[in-house]
Amino acid sequence: MxxxxxxxxxxxxxxxxxxxxxxxxxxxxxxxxxxxxxxxxxxxxxxxxxxxxxxxxxxxxxxxxxxxxxxxxxxxxxxxxxxxxxxxxxxxxxxxxxxxxxxxxxxxxxxxxxxxxxxxxxxxxxxxxxxxxxxxxxxxxxxxxxxxxxxxxxxxxxxxxxxxxxxxxxxxxxxxxxxxxxxxxxxxxxxxxxGKKEGRDSVIVTSLQLQSEEQEKVNLxxxxxxxxxxxxEVMYETYNCEDAEYLFAAFGSCARITRKAMEMARKKGIKVGLIRPQTLYPFPVDAISELSERMKGILTVEMNAGQMVEDVRLAVNGKTPVEHFGRFGGVIPSPEEILEALEQKIIGG
Amino acid sequence: MSENTIKNPENLVYEKTSVMTDRVLHYCPGCGHGTAHRMLAEVIDELGIQGDTIGVAPVGCSVLAYYYFDVDMQEAAHGRAPAVATGIKRVLPEKYVFTYQGDGDLAAIGTAETIHACNRGENILVVFINNGIYGMTGGQMAPTTLEGMKSSTSPRGRDVKTMGNPLKITELLAQLPGTYFVTRQSVHTPANVRKTKKALKKALEYQKLDKGTCFVEVVANCPSGWKMTPVQSNKWMEENMFPYYPLGDIKVPEK
Amino acid sequence: MARKGDVVINIEKCKGCEVCLAACPNEVLALSKEVNSKGYHFAMKVNSECIGCANCAIVCPDAVITVYREKRNN
The missing domain is CATH 3.40.50.970 (Thiamin diphosphate (ThDP)-binding fold, Pyr/PP domains)
Structure with a gap:
């Protein structure tokens, strides 16, 4: 379908x-x-x-x-x-x-x-x-x-x-x-x-509270x-992370392509894993934080100029280098260029 | 008979309907909103549909309308009330659904939603309060502000050449096959209030027939925005607003 | 002879807009000299000419007026 x-x-x-x-x-x-x-x-x-x-x-x-x-x-x-x-x-x-x-x-x-x-x-x-x-x-x-x-x-x-x-x-x-x-x-x-039922107050669906204190309560x-x-509600999947020294982070369609890049890297002897957040909010902060402790570096792969990379960096909090590789404007990255980016930005970086 | 004996329940001829809550209305003294609210509430009361009515409040002076009607209500984003009402009516077609909107909400930012809801013939009641000014934000020009009329954003009077013409949106909507009943009323005299009530009642009764959108414009005063006393503003409305926005039915169901 | 009527005004909710004064056929209503707790001069009855027509209540934007009228055969 x-x-x-x-x-x-x-x-x-x-x-x-x-x-x-x-x-x-x-x-x-x-x-x-x-x-x-x-x-x-x-x-x-x-x-x-x-x-x-x-x-x-x-x-x-x-x-x-x-x-x-x-x-x-x-x-x-x-x-x-x-x-x-x-x-x-x-x-x-x-x-x-x-x-x-x-x-x-x-x-x-x-x-x-x-x-x-x-x-x-x-x-x-x-x-x-x-x-x-x-x-x-x-x-x-x-x-x-x-x-x-x-x-x-x-x-x-x-x-x-x-x-x-x-x-x-x-x-x-x-x-x-x-x-x-x-x-x-x-x-x-x-x-x-x-429709208002007997014995209950009318229901009001609104996002308006004119009193600041009330609006603060809503926010809290x-x-x-x-x-x-x-x-x-955090959901994510990991692939080949058990022995990994490097980590890809990618979501959605990009994760599919990155998986291929991971397989190619493994064939070359590079121990790289992949984390694929399935919920982007809530973000798998703890999982990435834990993984980062045993990674030499993390590469996010995104079809954008570097967005999820910010959340990955926040989760990693400086424990290991985090870089971004992206194609954008509608261009889909190839597994080859993802692997190349891993080698250049993370392994050689 | 002494006056004290007159004031007993069996002699009661008029009191506030219980479909209006007891909250003090936040509107300025003499503002037509309160009267228009009360007429709609009375009609809901008389038709016995309080438990089957869902209202949609706009953004503008009547943004808090949901505090005054004792019926379930939703607060819409500015101009979007007809879309919100469409959403409600489509999933609860057996309920009575109304929107209550001002001129900025309905005839400026929400023009597309208004026209398309009417064009689809959404089986809802749209109550349109036209006072030719933005009251809530402090008296700026509205789409319905008259030519030459002063506001805080037309301080030298509305120049139609640069600011556009006052929009007769009600006449425009009457052209659409989707509208079933379109009328323009006012609430400044007892006779006019009664006519408005009659129009609102018809409109809600028609909703049962599933024939299309009913649209009731109420030409109203804005004493604060117009910088007049309430009584002066009602007179000014008669002399200036009514010639451009004449009262009466614009589209009535074919017999 | 017209039937007698009477009004009860919720003076605390009255905003003194005078719309009711203009609607009264018998000049029964006027604004008070004193003010309510919001500082508004409120509408009040100043004579006993009320016929219970409810015009004042019908035009009142704040729904503050309750109207009574004696029964026809009284």
Whole structure:
């Protein structure tokens, strides 16, 4: 199945109540698949093509405020447009799943794949102190699984979850195993606007507190939630780290290519391992910190000018050298040049 | 009959509806927002739909509208109320959904959301308070500010050549096939208040029919922004706003 | 003869905007000399000509007026 279509099918199967989106390359297949599939007949799921990304994210806000499972997807320029709404969603503590099939920027950039929205995704992106939970699939299978996981995490923490895909994973065909159809939830959470029930106060979904002390309380609550997320939800995979002297760090599609570079290095006798964060926020700080203690150096491989490398450096905290190798503007790095970068920047550096 | 005996429950003819909370409204003295709120609340009360109504508050003076309506409400980002309402209505189609928006919210920053929600014929009620000024931020020019009207960002009066023309968005929306009922009212006299209430009631009743968007504009005063007393502002509104924004139904359902 | 009416004004919530004064057909209402705890001169009844028409309450932006009117056969 194609990555983007698999995301769409996963949304239906995860029991999503609604999808609101706006076409943009390279992720338009998500809404195209949904419109073709017409899930209202299968599960009652609503699908609407909005007039803009801005409208789409605010439709997500409205439906999420009713306690429903809602998803939207877009690609980089569209996600920038959505950022205001995402900040409101985080501030109002609403659950939703957002997909960014990243293309290269800045600006209109190119429609080719990139990882240059890492900062935007993991550092908040919009205004204010907030965090999204960020899941980084490296395969079409993970894209599917993360939709389901995304809804679970979104509702567990009442927080937006972003699936940070890219043009490679979105457009590639891969074999996937789809999970069983989940029923749409009939629950009416107590924080949701579903119509005021007798004997309870009206529900207000808002991110506004005019009193500074009250707004500080909101922020403190958010921060303690994020600490919980950091404690409980870190996911990563390691490859060949047991005897490794060097370490690659890469996520998403880049991790696939870096794995090949790792195999090539091993054939040359270079003991290199790979850590692949599956959650970019929360970031596998402890794992990287521990690994760094026995590594002679770490190379992050990213399709950007050096973004995750900052978080790796923070985790390593000077215990070993950390360098970055990246291609950007839509260029996909080759395993050969990754290996060369390891040899030059880390081993020879 | 002495006055004391008149004031007993069986003689009660008018009191604040319980669909409005007891909070003191934060609006300036004489502001039409409070009256418009109360009419909408009375209609929700009379139709018995308090438990089935979900409102969307805007950004602007009525940003805190959710404190005053005793119904479930969401606070939307500036201009996005029609999109938020669309999201709500699509997942809870059996509920009554309304937005309550000012002129900056609805006719400037949120123009796209307004037009497209109406064009899709979202089965919602949009209440549009048009006082021709940005009250919350301190009296700046609105899309509906009249030609020559002074504001803090048109201190020499709105020059339509450089600042654009006052936008008759309600007439524009009436052109769209998606709108079912479009009307313009005011809340400055008892007769006008009653007409506004009637319009709001019709609009919510129509929502059950699933025929499209109902749009109720309320031309309102802004005594603080216009720098007048409330009574003066109501007179000024009659003399200046109504000629450009004439009251009455603009689009009524075909019989 | 018109039926008699009466009003109760929540003076603490009144902001003294005078919109009710303009709406009253019988000049029953005027602003007080004293002020409420927010410093507003509040609306008050100054004569007994009230007919309970509720015009004042209907235009009151702050919903501070409750209106009573005697029954027809009283």
């Amino acid at each position: 194609k990555g983007n279509e698999a995301l769409a099918e996963a949304a239906i199967r995860a029991g999503a109540d609604a999808y609101f989106g706006y076409p943009i390359t390279p992720q338009s297949e998500v809404i195209e698949y949904l419109m073709r599939e017409n899930p209202v007949d299968r599960t009652g799921m609503q699908v609407l093509q909005a007039e803009s990304e801005i409208a789409a994210i605010n439709m997500v806000y409205g439906a999420a405020g009713c306690g429903k499972r809602v998803m939207t997807s877009s690609s980089s320029p569209g996600v920038s447009l959505k950022m205001e709404g995402i900040s409101y969603i985080a501030g109002a503590e609403l659950p939703c799943v957002l997909v960014n099939v990243v293309r290269a920027g800045p600006g209109l950039g190119t429609i080719q794949p990139s990882q240059s929205d890492y900062f935007q995704a993991v550092k908040g992106g919009g205004h204010g102190d907030y965090k999204m939970i960020v899941l980084a699939p490296a395969t079409v299978q993970e894209s599917v699984d993360y939709v389901k996981l995304g809804f679970e995490l979104a509702f567990k923490y009442r927080n937006p979850v972003m699936i940070l895909s890219d043009g490679i994973i979105g457009q590639m065909m891969e074999k996937v195993e789809l999970f069983e159809q989940q029923p749409r939830s009939k629950e009416e959470p107590e924080w949701a606007t579903v 609550r958010l921060q303690s939630k994020y600490r919980e997320v950091e404690k409980n």
